Each structure stands twice: as C-alpha cells, then as structure tokens.
Amino acid sequence: MGRDIIPLILLKEGEEGIIHSVSGGLGLIGRLASMGLTSGMRVKVVRNVGGPLIVTTNGTRIAIGRGQAQKIVVRRLTDGTGKAEPA
Amino acid sequence: MADRDLLVALAGQPNVGKSTVFNILTGLSQHVGNWPGKTVEKKEGYYISGATRIKIVDLPGSYSLTAYSEEERIARNFIINERPDVIVLIANGSAIERSLYLLAEFLLLKAPIIVALNMMDVAEQQGIRIDIDLLEKYLGIPVIPMVASKNQGIKALVSAILSLSEGKKEYMPSIADISEDHRDIFMELADILEKYITPPYLTRWTITKIMEGDPDITEKMSQTVPPDSWSKVQALLLRHEDSLFAVVRGRYDWIEGAVRSAVSEFKRGQILFTDRLDDILTRPVLGIPILLGVLALVFSLTYGLGLPLQQLLESLMNSLATWVEPLLGQSPWLRGIIVDGLIGGVGTVLTFLPVLLFFFAAMAFLEDVGYMARAAFVMDRFMHVIGLHGKSFFPICLGFGCNIPAVMGARILESGKTRLLTIFLTPFVPCTAKLAVVTLVAAAIFGKKAFIISWALVAGNILILGFSGAIVSRLFFKRQHMPFIMELPFYHKPNPRTIGMVTWKRIVAFVKKAGTIIVVFSVLLWFFSYFPGGNIEGSVLGFLGRSMEPIGRPIGLDWKMIVAVLASVTAKENSIAALGVLYGVGEVGIREILPNVMSHASALSFLVILMLFAPCVATLVVMKQEMGSWRWFLSSFIFMLLLSYVSGMAVYQFALMAGI
Numbered sequence: 001m002g003r004d005i006i007p008l009i010l011l012k013e014g015e016e017g018i019i020h021s022v023s024g025g026l027g028l029i030g031r032l033a034s035m036g037l038t039s040g041m042r043v044k045v046v047r048n049v050g051g052p053l054i055v056t057t058n059g060t061r062i063a064i065g066r067g068q069a070q071k072i073v074v075r076r077l078t079d080g081t082g083k084a085e086p087a
Numbered sequence: 088m089a090d091r092d093l094l095v096a097l098a099g100q101p102n103v104g105k106s107t108v109f110n111i112l113t114g115l116s117q118h119v120g121n122w123p124g125k126t127v128e129k130k131e132g133y134y135i136s137g138a139t140r141i142k143i144v145d146l147p148g149s150y151s152l153t154a155y156s157e158e159e160r161i162a163r164n165f166i167i168n169e170r171p172d173v174i175v176l177i178a179n180g181s182a183i184e185r186s187l188y189l190l191a192e193f194l195l196l197k198a199p200i201i202v203a204l205n206m207m208d209v210a211e212q213q214g215i216r217i218d219i220d221l222l223e224k225y226l227g228i229p230v231i232p233m234v235a236s237k238n239q240g241i242k243a244l245v246s247a248i249l250s251l252s253e254g255k256k257e258y259m260p261s262i263a264d265i266s267e268d269h270r271d272i273f274m275e276l277a278d279i280l281e282k283y284i285t286p287p288y289l290t291r292w293t294i295t296k297i298m299e300g301d302p303d304i305t306e307k308m309s310q311t312v313p314p315d316s317w318s319k320v321q322a323l324l325l326r327h328e329d330s331l332f333a334v335v336r337g338r339y340d341w342i343e344g345a346v347r348s349a350v351s352e353f354k355r356g357q358i359l360f361t362d363r364l365d366d367i368l369t370r371p372v373l374g375i376p377i378l379l380g381v382l383a384l385v386f387s388l389t390y391g392l393g394l395p396l397q398q399l400l401e402s403l404m405n406s407l408a409t410w411v412e413p414l415l416g417q418s419p420w421l422r423g424i425i426v427d428g429l430i431g432g433v434g435t436v437l438t439f440l441p442v443l444l445f446f447f448a449a450m451a452f453l454e455d456v457g458y459m460a461r462a463a464f465v466m467d468r469f470m471h472v473i474g475l476h477g478k479s480f481f482p483i484c485l486g487f488g489c490n491i492p493a494v495m496g497a498r499i500l501e502s503g504k505t506r507l508l509t510i511f512l513t514p515f516v517p518c519t520a521k522l523a524v525v526t527l528v529a530a531a532i533f534g535k536k537a538f539i540i541s542w543a544l545v546a547g548n549i550l551i552l553g554f555s556g557a558i559v560s561r562l563f564f565k566r567q568h569m570p571f572i573m574e575l576p577f578y579h580k581p582n583p584r585t586i587g588m589v590t591w592k593r594i595v596a597f598v599k600k601a602g603t604i605i606v607v608f609s610v611l612l613w614f615f616s617y618f619p620g621g622n623i624e625g626s627v628l629g630f631l632g633r634s635m636e637p638i639g640r641p642i643g644l645d646w647k648m649i650v651a652v653l654a655s656v657t658a659k660e661n662s663i664a665a666l667g668v669l670y671g672v673g674e675v676g677i678r679e680i681l682p683n684v685m686s687h688a689s690a691l692s693f694l695v696i697l698m699l700f701a702p703c704v705a706t707l708v709v710m711k712q713e714m715g716s717w718r719w720f721l722s723s724f725i726f727m728l729l730l731s732y733v734s735g736m737a738v739y740q741f742a743l744m745a746g747i
Binding site: 030032034038041051054 | 150181184188213215299300362460570573574
C-alpha cells in the first residue's frame, strides 16, 4: 500500500503523492523548491491529459511541463481519503 | 516639506497582489522605467506620511532569490547594494507556505522586514485561519494582515514601516537553518571561505548560496578564493551533492514550524470556485473552444465599440487639417510638415487610441481575473510546436492591438531564447493599423468579396507565423527544451484600479512612441516625398520607387505601390495616404479610384506584401531595444523583407495563372 515510487507524470487526475525526489539541474530544482515542489511535499494532480500537467501543493496550483514532471518522483498515496503517511 | 527620507522596497512572489499594494501606496506619483541595462521593468513612487517621504521601489516578482533569472538577481542585488530602510514582503495569506519560502531567503540577508500578509479574505473563504500574534512571535518580525484589493491594512502597514525604521518595534527575526545533517559541512565551508567574504556580502548568506549552487556567487567566490582553497570547496560540494536539498529542507522545516504554530486549516468542505472553473477551462476539449470564444468576444467588443470612435476621430482630424491649412500661409514647407506630416502621420496613428484602449482594457481584465494563465496553459501544446512557450500566447495576443506593447510584453518570458523568438514573430501578428489598411484596400477593390479576402489574409498571416516559428526554432534552438513552470493564480473579482493602471501604462507607451518616433519619421517622410522636385513624382521617394520598378515587376507592383509599401514603414496607415497622393485622389475618393488603377492580381500581391513587410518604425525601434542584439534584429528585418517579397510573387503569379 502506497509503496510505489513513480514519476509524477504517471499519477492520474485526482491522485495524490508525496514528493520523493527531484532530479535535474540545480536551477530547475531550486525553482521547483521555491514554488513548493520539493521532497516531502504533498502534491495532487489536477490535470494530466497530454500537454503540461496541473498540480496543487500547499494551496498553490502550478502548471508544469511534461519534461519537468518526469523529473519529479513521487510516492503515490493510494487511499482515497488522502491521509498522508509520515513523509 | 519632507524632513526625513525613507527607502522602502516592495518584494513578493508573483500573484500575491504586490502591484495592487504598490498602486495604492504610490498612486499617480509612480514612475516606470527599466533597471539599468536590463529589460526588466522598474517601478518606483512616493508615499508622504507627515514629515516623512517614503520612496517605494517595487522589486521584480520572484519565487526565490537565487540568481537563476534576471528578476531574482535584480531583487537581491538591490537589497545587498542599496540597503533599503525597510523591506515589505507581500505574502499570500491563502498560500502562506510558499510565501514564507521567499521570506526565509530575505531574512538571511539581514534586512529589516515587514510581512504584509495579503489576501486574508481569500484565506478566510478557504477556511484558513492565521493567528497574526503567534506568527509574529514565531518569525520575530512585524506581520500586518491585509486585503489590498479592498484597501484594508494599508494604514497599519505604513505605521509599521515608520515604527520599524525608527527602531520602536522589537525586531528579533528567527532565521531558517540548514537541515541538521549538513551543519558540519556548512562549518567546514565557513572555515575555508570566511576570510574571503567581504561586505556587503554576509558570511552565512554567501555560504548558503554556495551550497545552493548559486551561479553568480559561486563565480564570484571562485575568483577571490585562492585555487587550492577553492578546490577544497569544490571537493566538499561534490561529496555532498545534496547540499541544495539540505538548504531547502531547512527552510521548509522552518516554514512548517511557523504554520504549525499560527495556522489552522479547516477541512475545505466547499469545492473551491477555482477548482470548478478550472475543471472546465483547462480541459482541452472545452478549454480551447472557450478560449476562441473569449477572443472572438474581445475582438468584436473592441472593434464594435472602438471603430465608430476611430472614424469620429478621423473626421475630426480631417476638419482640423482643413481648419489649420488656411492659417499656414503660402509656404508649402509649413503646410507640408504640419498638414501632411504631423496631422496626416501622427494624427492618423492617434485615431487608433479608442480601439487600443478597449482592446488593452479587455486584455488587462482577462489578466486580472486570472484567465490569461489558463489561456497560456491551454495554448502551451500549440505554442510548443512553433518553438514558443505557453506564456508567449499573451504577448502575441496583445500584438493584435499594437505590436509595440506585444514586443515589450515578451518580457514576461523567463528564457532569453523564447523571448527572442516571440519578439521575432510578433510582427507577423496583424495589428489594428494593418487590419485597417487591408480592410480599406480590400473593400475598394474586391467589393463583396472583401470579407473573405481579409479573413484569408489574417489566417494566412497566422499560419506563416506558425511556420516561421517552427522553422526558426528548429534551425537555431535545435532541441533545447524550454521548461514550463507557471503558477495558476486563483480566479478573483476584477479590480478596476489594477486594470486601469495596466491599460493606462500600455496606452502611454504607445502614445510616447507615436509622439516621438512617428513625429520625426512623418516629417522626414514628407520631406523625402516633396523634395527636390516639389511634388511626389519628382521627390526622393518617387525616384526610389521608380528605380525599384524592375524589382516590382515580378510581384505586380508599379512604382506608386512600391512607394506606398515603403511609406507603410513610418506607420501602416501612411500607405493609404501615399496611395491617395500618388494616384491623385483625396483620401475620400480612394475607394473609387483604386479599382481603376490596380488589377486584382496586383492588389492581392500588394495586400500580402503589406501584411508581411517590415513593421512600422516605432515597432522596429522597440524590437531592437528589447532584442538587445543587432544580429537578431537585422536577421528578423531581412527575413521579413524576403518573406514578403517571395510571398507577394507567389500570390501574384498564381493569381495571373488562375486568371483572377
């Protein structure tokens, strides 16, 4: 349960995950972190139908290109209640 | 009289209502310019409070303070070098974690900070409660709750600025530390680097930045630190590749502490308005038709309301000309410069103000309520095909009004390459003035079919924009991917003040260009179209046109039409004026005369060339300025000339073969 670690891009609309790691250049990592996308943070995928994704984290909604979303690895939260396991 | 001057910097991430606060504080005293040597806007203004004059500088919005973008670099250099008396960090009460991230960075710079916690109403609607006292206690700095859109909290903010600058308030900021497992590395780095860090740079800040991999600071230090020490630093950093994460984690731990102590969030029972709207607007199947509908509405409103006013102004200008003419006496000089040059050139450009006003207001409205970000999101996949960014959609849209604000609007793009390409493609967006010329000529020559011709020309132009973008981006940018990360702000009620300010700013930029560059060029054009012969046939322009006649033959243009195309560079409408003068008609009679002197094939070619030819000189000047490179500017100029020539020839030859 909730053990699968996958790129953000594989989360379906409405699914949530805890960010496990972010790879890529320091510029990208820093930029994502300043917007709240960094390890330990909880994200929810709102839109994922080809083209960029929309995710929400901490009450912010962020549109993010598929290339960048590939580099964010999340641990999927499987129970629908969205209760987070300790990160 | 001000006895005391204070320097206050406004900082904040995008979409926190920073410009609203700035506008309320500075009103009409604000001055908009550029940061020295940068294409980033610098806004400053004054607020007078009793005997104190507060100079307020609006720092560019940035998510963090690491030098990855021009905006971030400007913001932090300002804090480090100018040492403002107080920094006001505008934070978004409904997304407090993210706002605090930027605060953590500012606090490290040891500057006196006040947090203005804006959008408290939005936070409340979402069931977020923030205990201001507890938050102040945790952060150790003043926190002022605000609802800037309703003008609430401004007074409290001003008095907090005053008392902090007088040292009346307790100020003991808590600072985010890096996560525990990396403190030893921090100390090791400090041991090596400390003695090389000189004011205005602070030791703790500099070392944190080095751990974050900040390109500017790393570069700076690598030059001051002796090579053997520097290689030790690099070895340390290499061994601890995760230093950046340690810094980030430390900040988020600190933020979590703040949130835990002061924020309580109730289960958001109600589905947010934004959620519901986004569910419709960002779904491609619905979002794209809706976007097209919205644009159609914007254009029909703009032209429906703006065109009658434009025609009214036009007739006013004509009466002005007939009224002024007798007063100017016999001198052909004075008459030419004033009537043909100034009233004919600048006057015509200014008649477009109503159309632009409605268009820019509609755009500013869409921007303000938060729709533009969704439009950029929906369009991103298409924009990518032509090598642009979703966000490029916005300046491109502005281009339909006038290319000048579109070129300047490209500043919102972070990547320099996307910005260059967006500016490169902007002239292919038919602006109001181009459309006016095309409509007039098409109506005169093609009668009932004019609508189809105009439509085909606009559609063709947009297709060419797409193809050019695809080709240029493939050729020059290869397969460089452009990261797309964009915040989608919450939808909110339009704020008339913000919309008014944005519209005003864009209109002023347009008028300034019209008032300076176009004046000069209108007068010059008149000069060249009058001397030495005393009429246009015997003038420099006439000579130029005639000598270019051989070039015009394959594209079906006689020398008069060539002159009209050349004249369009001063301002698009001038080509009509030139046609009028050259074919010996008053502007009134142009509709009757044109069909007799232009064949259908020539007219088609003329229209195509006019659409694709170099933009007006005001746009060219702004393009050069914003591209900042002669190479790019000249290639785009030559590209347009070649493209218009080739396309004109293709259309003309095809029309001849098809017997049109």
